[in-house]
Amino acid sequence: MEIVFLEPEDAEYVETLAQHHYPPDFNLSFEDIVSNLEKNDKSSFCFGVEAEGKLVGYLMAWIDNTMVEGRRERVVLVDDIVLSTRARSQLYRLIQTMCQQMEERGFGKLPIEGSARPTSTNTFMGHPETLERLGYELVSKAEYYEEDFDETLTWVRFEPIAREEATIDTDDYLEIEFEESEPLDEEEDWEDEEEWDSEEW
Numbered sequence: 106m107e108i109v110f111l112e113p114e115d116a117e118y119v120e121t122l123a124q125h126h127y128p129p130d131f132n133l134s135f136e137d138i139v140s141n142l143e144k145n146d147k148s149s150f151c152f153g154v155e156a157e158g159k160l161v162g163y164l165m166a167w168i169d170n171t172m173v174e175g176r177r178e179r180v181v182l183v184d185d186i187v188l189s190t191r192a193r194s195q196l197y198r199l200i201q202t203m204c205q206q207m208e209e210r211g212f213g214k215l216p217i218e219g220s221a222r223p224t225s226t227n228t229f230m231g232h233p234e235t236l237e238r239l240g241y242e243l244v245s246k247a248e249y250y251e252e253d254f255d256e257t258l259t260w261v262r263f264e265p266i267a268r269e270e271a272t273i274d275t276d277d278y279l280e281i282e283f284e285e286s287e288p289l290d291e292e293e294d295w296e297d298e299e300e301w302d303s304e305e306w
Contacts, residue, residue: 106154106155106156106161106192106195106198107154107155107156108152108153108154108155108195108198108199108202109152109153109154109155110151110152110153111142111151111152111153111163111165112142112145113139113142113143113145115142115153115160116135116138116139116142117135118153118159118160119138119142119153119160119163119165120133120135120138122160122161122162122163122187122189123138123185123187125189126187126189127187133185141165141167141184142165144167147210148167148168149166149167149168150164150165150166150167150181150203150206150207151163151164151165151166152164152199152202152203154188154192154195154198154199156191156192161188161189161191161192162186162187162188162189162192162195162199163185163186163187164183164185164186164199164200164203165183165184165185165186166181166182166183166184166186166203166219167181167182167184168180168181168182168212168215169181169182171216171218171262172218172220172260172262173245173262178216179212179215180215180216180217180218180262181203181207181212181215181216181217181218182218182219183217183218183219184219186199186219186221196232196235197235197238197239200235200236200239201239204239204240214240214241214265216262216263216264216265217236217241217262217263218260218261218262218263219260219261220251220258220259220260220261221258221259222256222258222259233263236263237266240265240266241263241264241265241266242263242264242266243261243262243263244262244263244264245260245261245262246259246260246261246262247259247260248260
């Protein structure tokens with residue numbers, strides 16, 4: 106399977122795949138999908154999973170403001186992620202590609218947020234270990250009622266794992282001295298070599 110960049114012309118395939126995985130009320134319109142894929146700039150992260158030339162999964166995300174109330178912070182908002190049964194093994198590669206693109210585009214490791222239906226266990230929020238492998242940890246999780254969909258959604262936030270740099274205590278060290286070895290006797294050295302050459306393997 107191959108991870109590819111999604112283009113506006115892929116909108117039809119994205120729509121078809123979404124219709125197989127979401128109830129009607131959750132489906133984005135074709136126009137909305139096209140609009141999302143047309144962003145296609147530095148702040149947009151839209152990737153697909155292809156198998157034998159067919160789209161079997163996708164991720165759409167972009168830079169946005171955090172959903173944490175009262176805070177202004179730039180995050181990567183995962184707006185939608187769908188993986189067919191055959192593409193579920195590609196979750197790590199899909200998220201990895203997004204993280205690599207964040208780094209390459211100069212964003213560094215931004216917090217990652219997203220919302221989904223509680224039954225969507227095949228998304229990254231159902232597999233926090235996938236994000237841990239990429240240097241992220243789950244720090245917040247909450248449920249809220251979404252009137253537009255008349256359903257309770259789950260919101261999650263992942264942040265880069267803080268790692269303390271190793272330090273060396275220069276006040277605690279050992280003094281190690283090496284004694285000079287006596288030089289080899291040249292005659293003994295050559296005799297040993299002759300003895301070695303005469304051995305058969």
